[in-house]
Amino acid sequence: MLNLRQLKAIVFDAYGTLFNISSLDDRLDHYYGKKSKDIARLWRHKQLEYTWLRSLMGRYEPFSKVTGDALQHACRRYAVEFTRDILDDMMLRYQVVAAYPEVQEALDQLRRKHRLAVLSNADYKMLKSAVDHNSLDHIFDRIISVDVISQFKPMPSVYQLAISGLEIDKEYIAFVSTNTWDVAGAKSFGFKTIWLNRNNSLIENLDLEPDWTIESLQELLV
Secondary structure, eight states, rough: OOGGOOOOOEOOOOBBTTBBBBHHHHHHHHHHGGGGHHHHHHHHHHHHHHHHHHHTTOOOOOOOHHHHHHHHHHHHHHOOOOOHHHHHHHHHHHHHHOOTTTHHOOOHHHTTTTTEEEEESSSSSHHHHHHTTOOTTTOSSSEEEGGGGGOOTTTHOOOOOOOOHHHHOGGGEEEEOHHHHHHHHHHHHHHHHEEEEOOOOOOSSOOOOOOOEEESGGGOOO
């Protein structure tokens, strides 16, 4: 079991880890009805795929652009309308997406003993807006976007941003994410890793096991 007392900082992924993106599904229901679940599934799949492909090809675009392109692809695949108004609405909702219920209390307590940061693929503007909307701006020592190096996770250079921003050696940093591929990337880089398994998922077969698996951020307070 990971001993948090040995750590100086905890770094969090954003979407799916701190922020609940299910509200985006509700809005897709408004636009696309019965097709919305299939569209949401393909949208998220393509969103990740495009970040990885763009990193590999050296053709970076901000996460907002990647997200829009992925949604457009999903809409084309399921032959539904895609307009600028729909795109603008969905991207706006990313900026005001709600945090999970336990986030505020858990982070408030964790910051008493650790430095905290958020490290995300999201554009800084998107990320800062979501942090501010949920009144979390006072909690984080650093809000870190991949924009500064034009690379996406799980590139090692992205996780290095947390070390540079916090000025703490990697062995004293734990990284928390719901996304199994993100946990694997952080573990490969050398961070202690905490997999927040909110959805009863399976870990990736990459020979990279998380140091600790939890189902709620409240478990970090024990």
